[in-house]
Amino acid sequence: QVQLVQSGTEVKQPGTSVKVSCKGSGYTFSDYNIQWVRQAPGQRLEWMGYINAGNGNRKYSQKFQDRVTISRDPSASTAYLDLGSLTSEDTAMYYCAREPTNRVFLDNWGQGTLVAVSS
Amino acid sequence: QSALTQPASVSGSPGQSITISCTGTSSDVGGYNSVSWYQQHPGKVPKLMIYEVNKRPSGVSNRFSGSKSGNTASLTISGLQAEDEADYYCCSYAGYSSVIFGGGTRLTVL
Numbered sequence: 713q714v715q716l717v718q719s720g721t722e723v724k725q726p727g728t729s730v731k732v733s734c735k736g737s738g739y740t741f742s743d744y745n746i747q748w749v750r751q752a753p754g755q756r757l758e759w760m761g762y763i764n765a766g767n768g769n770r771k772y773s774q775k776f777q778d779r780v781t782i783s784r785d786p787s788a789s790t791a792y793l794d795l796g797s798l799t800s801e802d803t804a805m806y807y808c809a810r811e812p813t814n815r816v817f818l819d820n821w822g823q824g825t826l827v828a829v830s831s
Numbered sequence: 832q833s834a835l836t837q838p839a840s841v842s843g844s845p846g847q848s849i850t851i852s853c854t855g856t857s858s859d860v861g862g863y864n865s866v867s868w869y870q871q872h873p874g875k876v877p878k879l880m881i882y883e884v885n886k887r888p889s890g891v892s893n894r895f896s897g898s899k900s901g902n903t904a905s906l907t908i909s910g911l912q913a914e915d916e917a918d919y920y921c922c923s924y925a926g927y928s929s930v931i932f933g934g935g936t937r938l939t940v941l
Contacts (some may be wrong), residue, residue, distance in 0.1 A: 757932040771928035816865035816924040817882035
């Protein structure tokens with residue numbers, strides 16, 4: 713079955729960066745996009761960006777584009793989200809999700825990675 | 832635009848039908864047939880319920896249906912059940928490979 717397994721909880725200090733991984737299994741990793749979505753405590757889902765796991769094309773939300781990098785390693789069936797210049801407002805659950813290429817819906821989600829930013 | 836507009840909350844009794852609206856603009860909801868809906872129970876991962884306006888993934892109950900008129904998409908849940916109580920988010924393609932979510936709607940089954 714399709715699974716996306718994310719890396720574990722991160723506790724970071726303000727001003728540092730965090731890297732979250734998302735490993736896909738049960739499907740051909742390169743045939744899909746990986747989207748990244750975050751959710752602050754009690755708040756809505758917020759789109760951060762995506763990567764085409766096959767050709768590496770990516771797009772970032774304007775809100776994050778100055779400090780986010782999304783990458784992938786097809787040989788490891790893994791995508792990564794790198795977010796820098798962290799502040800307390802970045803404390804959130806970060807989700808990766810699979811999206812069929814050339815379509816816009818998230819059909820399988822990772823379990824989420826909690827990133828807590830605190831001094 | 833920061834988020835699509837959804838009502839903060841809706842409620843209904845078991846067996847009733849409810850509709851959740853999702854209003855955007857001609858640059859997102861109105862411009863593409865790429866609206867999807869997600870159900871999220873507290874502390875859980877979002878789950879795809881509707882995609883491409885009105886399509887249901889395998890395994891999703893046919894009590895869930897979607898539609899769109901102009902810049903507003905809608906999710907209708909018929910025959911409400913206690914297990915439907917959750918947060919619901921709409922999502923739309925917004926052009927230039929970007930995506931936008933709604934603010935979320937809390938559904939309470941009375």
